[in-house]
Amino acid sequence: DTEVTQTPKHLVMGMTNKKSLKCEQHMGHRAMYWYKQKAKKPPELMFVYSYEKLSINESVPSRFSPECPNSSLLNLHLHALQPEDSALYLCASSRSLNTEAFFGQGTRLTVV
Amino acid sequence: EDQVTQSPEALRLQEGESSSLNCSYTVSGLRGLFWYRQDPGKGPEFLFTLYSAGEEKEKERLKATLTKKESFLHITAPKPEDSATYLCAVRNYNTDKLIFGTGTRLQVFP
Numbered sequence: 001d002t003e004v005t006q007t008p009k010h011l012v013m014g015m016t017n018k019k020s021l022k023c024e025q026h027m028g029h030r031a032m033y034w035y036k037q038k039a040k041k042p043p044e045l046m047f048v049y050s051y052e053k054l055s056i057n058e059s060v061p062s063r064f065s066p067e068c069p070n071s072s073l074l075n076l077h078l079h080a081l082q083p084e085d086s087a088l089y090l091c092a093s094s095r096s097l098n099t100e101a102f103f104g105q106g107t108r109l110t111v112v
Numbered sequence: 113e114d115q116v117t118q119s120p121e122a123l124r125l126q127e128g129e130s131s132s133l134n135c136s137y138t139v140s141g142l143r144g145l146f147w148y149r150q151d152p153g154k155g156p157e158f159l160f161t162l163y164s165a166g167e168e169k170e171k172e173r174l175k176a177t178l179t180k181k182e183s184f185l186h187i188t189a190p191k192p193e194d195s196a197t198y199l200c201a202v203r204n205y206n207t208d209k210l211i212f213g214t215g216t217r218l219q220v221f222p
Binding site: 001004006033041042043044046048050054058078090092097098099100102103104105106108109 | 144146148151153154156157158161176185199207208209210211212213214215
C-alpha cells in the first residue's frame with residue numbers, strides 16, 4: 001500500500017478565512033512533505049518534516065503554517081491567503097529522506 | 113544552486129513510435145534521481161529511483177537510465193494511455209531537498 005490521503009479534494013476560501021488541509025499516511029514513513037503546484041508548472045517544495053520535526057522551510061509566507069501532530073498526520077493551516085495562492089497543494093511521504101516520495105492526489109485550493 | 117532541466121517540453125508520438133525523454137541535472141551531491149508520471153489534476157505517481165551512474169530500471173514499456181549528468185526515460189512502443197506529464201526529480205545529499213524538473217508533456221495518438 002502506497003497511499004497518501006489528502007482532504008479535502010477541493011477547497012474554496014475567502015481571503016479572510018482560516019482553513020486547514022489534512023494529509024494522512026499509514027506506511028510508517030518518517031518524512032512528510034508539502035508541495036505547491038501551479039498549472040503547467042512542476043511541484044514546488046514548501047515544507048519537509050522528518051521524524052515529526054520541521055526539517056526544511058522554503059521561505060514560505062507565514063500565512064501557511066504546517067503542523068505534524070504525529071508520524072501519520074500532516075496538516076497545513078491557511079490564514080489570510082491571497083488569490084495568487086490558488087493552486088494544487090500536494091502532500092507526500094517517504095520512508096526516509098533518502099528514498100522515493102509517494103504523493104497524494106492533492107487539494108485543489110481556490111482563494112476568492 | 114541545484115538545477116533540473118527536462119527536454120523536450122512537449123512530445124507528440126504516434127502509437128508504437130518509441131522515443132526518449134531527457135533529464136539533465138546539476139546538484140552538489142546526488143542522493144537519488146526519481147521519475148514520476150502525472151495525469152492532469154492528480155498527484156505525481158512514482159515510477160523509478162536511480163542512485164548511481166550506470167543504473168537502469170525497467171517497468172512495462174518504460175526504461176530509466178542514469179549517467180553522471182543526465183537521465184533518460186525510454187518509452188518503447190507507447191500506447192495512448194501513456195499520455196501524461198513525466199517529471200524528473202533529484203534529491204540533494206547536502207540539503208535533503210527533492211527538486212523537480214519542469215516536466216515533459218507526452219501525447220500518444222492512436
